[in-house]
Amino acid sequence: MHISEGVLNAPVLITGAALAITGTAIGLKQMDYDRIAQVGVLAAAFFVASLIHVNVGPSSAHLILNGMIGLLLGWAAFPAILVALILQSIFFQFGGITTLGVNTILMALPSVICYYAFRNLIHRSPVLTMIGSFSCGFVSVLLSALLLGLALVFTEKNFWSLSGLIVAANLPVMFIEGIITVFCVAFLKKVHPEMLTRTFHDKNS
Amino acid sequence: MIKTVKKIKHTLHQGFGVPFGLSSGRKLSRVAAGHLPVLILMVLLNVPPALAHRISIFAWVQGDTVHTQSKFMGGKRPDQALVEVFDKAGNLLLKGKTDAEGLFSFQAPKISDMQIVLTAGMGHRAVWALSREDFQETGVESDHNQGFNAVPQREAHESNPKTPNNHRSPESGLSAAEITALVEATLDRKLKPLMDRITALNENRISLSDILGGIGYIVGLAGLAAYMQYRRKRSDPER
Numbered sequence: 001m002h003i004s005e006g007v008l009n010a011p012v013l014i015t016g017a018a019l020a021i022t023g024t025a026i027g028l029k030q031m032d033y034d035r036i037a038q039v040g041v042l043a044a045a046f047f048v049a050s051l052i053h054v055n056v057g058p059s060s061a062h063l064i065l066n067g068m069i070g071l072l073l074g075w076a077a078f079p080a081i082l083v084a085l086i087l088q089s090i091f092f093q094f095g096g097i098t099t100l101g102v103n104t105i106l107m108a109l110p111s112v113i114c115y116y117a118f119r120n121l122i123h124r125s126p127v128l129t130m131i132g133s134f135s136c137g138f139v140s141v142l143l144s145a146l147l148l149g150l151a152l153v154f155t156e157k158n159f160w161s162l163s164g165l166i167v168a169a170n171l172p173v174m175f176i177e178g179i180i181t182v183f184c185v186a187f188l189k190k191v192h193p194e195m196l197t198r199t200f201h202d203k204n205s
Numbered sequence: 206m207i208k209t210v211k212k213i214k215h216t217l218h219q220g221f222g223v224p225f226g227l228s229s230g231r232k233l234s235r236v237a238a239g240h241l242p243v244l245i246l247m248v249l250l251n252v253p254p255a256l257a258h259r260i261s262i263f264a265w266v267q268g269d270t271v272h273t274q275s276k277f278m279g280g281k282r283p284d285q286a287l288v289e290v291f292d293k294a295g296n297l298l299l300k301g302k303t304d305a306e307g308l309f310s311f312q313a314p315k316i317s318d319m320q321i322v323l324t325a326g327m328g329h330r331a332v333w334a335l336s337r338e339d340f341q342e343t344g345v346e347s348d349h350n351q352g353f354n355a356v357p358q359r360e361a362h363e364s365n366p367k368t369p370n371n372h373r374s375p376e377s378g379l380s381a382a383e384i385t386a387l388v389e390a391t392l393d394r395k396l397k398p399l400m401d402r403i404t405a406l407n408e409n410r411i412s413l414s415d416i417l418g419g420i421g422y423i424v425g426l427a428g429l430a431a432y433m434q435y436r437r438k439r440s441d442p443e444r
Contacts, residue, residue, distance in 0.1 A: 002328070003328035004260070004328055004329055004330040004331070005330070006330055006332070007324075007328050007329075007330050008328075033430065033431075033433075033434040034434070036427050036430045036431045036434060037427055037431065039427065039430075040423050040424060040426065040427025040428075040430075041427075043423045043426075043427075044419075044420045044423045044424070047416075047419050047420065047423060048416060048420070051411065051416065083422075083423060083426060084419075084423065087419040087422055087423065088419070090419075091411075091415040091416075091418060091419045092259065092411050092415060092419075093259055094259055148327065148328065151328070152327070152328055165326070165327070166327055169327065
């Protein structure tokens with residue numbers, strides 16, 4: 001899911017960087033600093049998750065976990081993912097420094113969207129919780145794949161065939177992340193429900 | 206396998222134990238418990254720690270042929286990926302596609318510094334730079350490009366007969382040029398496994414120290430942020 005150095009042209013890179021800075025600024029502002037450790041742990045989880053490859057289907061794709069990160073962190077997913085991406089580009093040569101902004105948007109924006117879309121659903125009946133958490137994991141990767149198609153469309157053209165390819169390559173990852181999210185949410189609800197209910201945004205509740 | 210998983214779990218415990226020691230206790234250790242199943246699942250899903258995603262291309266020269274090998278990290282080979290060769294000035298010299306093994310070979314159109322660019326789609330791209338010296342090492346004359354395709358022995362035949370090149374070895378009856386050609390062919394064959402090894406080494410696997418280093422940085426940053434927060438709270442208790 002990381003875009004390598006030298007693939008995109010300057011306008012896409014600059015737009016991505018600008019959006020990533022905005023998102024990170026919002027994230028840093030909204031973050032509850034008493035729960036900074038949670039942000040750190042999830043950033044570390046993201047950092048490591050990209051090393052886990054799902055070699056099913058035509059291409060090999062890796063876990064992203066951005067659905068779970070979004071659900072737990074909200075806007076704070078932006079700084080968490082940005083930091084993890086910087087370290088991935090330094091240590092693993094995934095992506096690159098110039099594409100950092102675009103890659104951040106690619107993975108953090110779906111996190112935030114899924115946070116708003118599914119945060120209420122996971123407190124309903126058990127069945128709805130399951131559907132909500134599965135969709136959260138599934139949709140976040142789907143959105144990332146579509147954003148990747150969108151970023152590449154300026155250089156590779158033909159959005160639909162390209163996006164189809166990317167989505168197909170990441171389909172196994174979507175299912176796996178959906179299942180992971182179901183398990184995590186179920187586990188957290190049992191063991192530490194405040195983590196899901198008390199969001200990062202209402203600091204005083 | 207189970208042993209490895211246990212070991213990794215252990216590492217994760219240790220790795221993530223640190224941030225919870227950093228700031229106040231119980232809530233955070235419960236946070237850890239919350240994330241542990243994710244991490245364990247992640248570890249379990251990843252049967253071998255074989256990694257992919259990053260792509261690399263590696264090129265080497267044999268005679269006047271340039272061989273390239275492309276690989277995703279973890280060994281998957283890109284099939285039908287585009288390989289483009291640029292000269293120093295950035296002009297496209299030629300392009301081609303990798304085969305199912307990720308290999309692509311071409312006759313070098315001229316000897317110069319080259320940039321070999323692999324584009325594997327979905328934002329994957331890798332570059333390998335080949336310099337003039339890489340060609341010279343293989344013994345091909347590099348100063349005149351037009352004679353480049355000529356095999357060394359022909360050049361030797363055409364050269365001045367007074368040079369010691371055409372002295373025949375009394376025992377074998379082979380000319381120096383023929384011997385050169387034979388040696389080159391043998392060397393190519395003998396060096397092939399070595400080149401393959403170098404190709405494999407070039408793959409740059411991700412090491413555990415990289416992973417732990419990255420996690421360490423994140424832990425450090427989180428600790429730093431927690432510390433700043435702590436100081437701000439102390440200096441401004443009303444908040």
